[in-house]
Amino acid sequence: MNINNSSAATATQTNSATATTNNQVSDMFLQLLVAQIKNQDPTNPTDGKEYVSQLAQLSQVQSMDSISSLMTSTSRQVSSLQKQSIGALTGQxxxxxxxxxxxxxxxxxxxxxxxxxxxxxxxxxxxxxxxxxxxxxxxxxxxxxxxxxxxxxxxxxxxxxxxxxxxxxxxxxxxxxxxxxxxxxxxxxxxxxxxxxxxxxxxxxxxxxxxxxxxx
Incomplete structure (x- = not known):
């Protein structure tokens, strides 16, 4: 029971860390985007399509990070369950x-x-x-x-x-x-x-x- 609780806690911590990282990336991107808009050349403004493209790239990066973190968390949980199963062979x-x-x-x-x-x-x-x-x-x-x-x-x-x-x-x-x-x-x-x-x-x-x- 303690091991299962530990696995659940690890998964929660991983998800929390992933969310925090994604928020940090989003904040940083928005700051750079605002700075880019403020400092663009008024006589040659950046095409709005470029901003949309950058937002799409950010979304892809966040999705990949989330998938990677989820796979890492799942791998750890599977490994923990395998150890519990194999350890239960003691005495058999x-x-x-x-x-x-x-x-x-x-x-x-x-x-x-x-x-x-x-x-x-x-x-x-x-x-x-x-x-x-x-x-x-x-x-x-x-x-x-x-x-x-x-x-x-x-x-x-x-x-x-x-x-x-x-x-x-x-x-x-x-x-x-x-x-x-x-x-x-x-x-x-x-x-x-x-x-x-x-x-x-x-x-x-x-x-x-x-x-x-x-x-x-």
Missing amino acids: KVMVATDQLSTDGSTAVAGRTTLAHAASQVTVTLKDTAGNSYPFSLGAASAGDVNFTVDPKTLGLPAGTYSLNVTTDNNQSGLTTELMGKVQAVRFPLSGSDPVLSLQGIGDANYSAITQFTMA
């Missing part, structure tokens, strides 16, 4: 497309891969930064989604960062992995880049990597 479970896993050594993580064709043997291999491999078999699987669980205790995975790779006995290529975790925090980089989610048992993932939302 999401699935993200990733080939990295930063485990705490104890939290089991649900995962998924998708096969284009059935396979007699599907294997998920985790590899740490030192090059040590920890493969585990999913057995035979039909085409489509294949679910699995990465349990650090069962696999003997120490806490750390691992890469994930899925292979099949029929050499299917381009297999991706998705992992599910609870959102513990959301970070909005000052650079304006993609928001970063901190996921329990997985680590950080970009908001754009989300492939599924699930009730906690």
Whole structure:
């Protein structure tokens, strides 16, 4: 509620500032116009059409300024609403497309891969930064989604960062992995880049990597 009030206040301030700026421009233009009329050459007065043209140009400038200010205000409000929506994911479970896993050594993580064709043997291999491999078999699987669980205790995975790779006995290529975790925090980089989610048992993932939302 406070954020919404803040957005409304910002919009009001923006509109007020725009109106003030337009009034200042109008006053300045009228002063220049009066000065121009007073100081024109009586023997060669300025054509009235020129004044009308100048007034039309002023109107165009004011319209462009108003549109620009409105777009800026709208952009800020949309950004605020997006942050509220993404921030509300805290405590919820999401699935993200990733080939990295930063485990705490104890939290089991649900995962998924998708096969284009059935396979007699599907294997998920985790590899740490030192090059040590920890493969585990999913057995035979039909085409489509294949679910699995990465349990650090069962696999003997120490806490750390691992890469994930899925292979099949029929050499299917381009297999991706998705992992599910609870959102513990959301970070909005000052650079304006993609928001970063901190996921329990997985680590950080970009908001754009989300492939599924699930009730906690």
